Amino acid sequence: MFQALAHAARRQMLMTIHFRGGELSAGDIAARFGHTWATTTGHLNALVEAGLLSRSHDGRRRLYRIDRTMLSLASEWLRWFDGDAAEQTRAAVATTYAKPLRRSVRRA
Secondary structure (H helix, E strand, O other): OHHHHOOHHHHHHHHHHHHOOOEEEHHHHHHOOOOOHHHHHHHHHHHHHOOOEEEEEEOOEEEEEEOHHHHHHHHHHHHHHOHHHHHHHHHHHHHHHHOOOOOOOOOO
16 A cells, blocks of 8 residues: 555545545546556556555446545554654553563573
8 A cells, every 4th residue: 555655646646536525537537637548547556456546437437436444544554653652652662672581591
């Protein structure tokens, strides 16, 4: 999923779909970007494969809808690096790894 989001054009496509009501046709998406049709469909396919978009058909039109499940998972994971959650994580890790290791000594 993060690999799909790494490309700026894909992030922009997601934002465009989001701010246009959460669903757009492939033609509407392509009209907003200066990419070739092959490039646009390649980006859309990458987003579908990553689980960030779902695709349906309405006659000859292909409709793309944001799938919020994967975005929610990403958001939840990213919260670990933000503010209080990050501080709590650092404190928990410091407490866990600050304990001295017990070494077992074999006696002959």
